[in-house]
Amino acid sequence: MGRTTWFDVDGLRKGEWTAEEDRKLVVYINEHGLGEWGSLPKRAGLQRCGKSCRLRWLNYLRPGIKRGKFTPQEEEEIIKYHALLGNRWAAIAKQMPNRTDNDIKNHWNSCLKKRLAKKGIDPMTHEATTTTSLTVDVTSSSTTSSPTPSPTSSSFSSCSSTGSARFLNKLAAGISSRKHGLESIKTVILAEQPREAVDEEKMMTINMKEKELISCYMEIDETMSIDELPCDDSTSGFVAFDDYSLIDPYRDSVYVSDFYDETEHLDLFLL
DNA sequence: AACCTTCGCAACCGCAAGGAT
């Protein structure tokens, strides 16, 4: 199975990889390590573009890749992480180190998405399609009507509420780093919003959201040990995503605890 | 047996972010 082989205008080979090409790539990387994909093909004696080599290595040749059928447990994991992270396949793949993002994405698109839809669950919101979907947005007027938390009713969506998630994440990052006062954080973030997006009503909602976020953030005591962090707590709605960050799926937000101040960690969640 | 449709998956493409110059 695969694509037919052809050559582009620069004489670079496209389409299916041969066993000989795979061998050359593996031998070269084993000898010289990763990096400099642009010049790698020439040095490895391959008539491919660097991008193609990189993809082949990451999705197929790299050691430790698990191939073949997904187990029910893996499928459950994908659904769980998709509910939290949306279509961020690379982020999901980081939680499942033996599977590639491409593999996960393919399995989701060809199988899991349809399966959820058949069950009456919206694959994007992970909510029952028969009930009204509640998606938090900075434009929403009410912030007090979060649904009863349950692992399958998350409204963490990467599409319908991208703006609000980005806003809240940046705010959380700003608070977390304590580099700026709240007002300056807000000013910076609002400057990034499209002009028409910041009307008076939205400002009020943002202010309300800000207070809500701060109060939520304060629930995390910096003196807490990792084990004491809220985890799948039906009262708070927090889900401990890893040792240092919490997701509040009902507010499309991520909170990073204060004792971990490397903001790059938060990048995983930025939409 | 022939044809059509769906599935599964490897690979491509365009875009964006970040670093180097």
Add this chain to the structure above:
DNA sequence: CATCCTTGCGGTTGCGAAGGT
């Protein structure tokens, strides 16, 4: 500061296999 280059990501496509009629 601007431009170029590299790397990484997500959406989409192409195509053989499998299944259905």
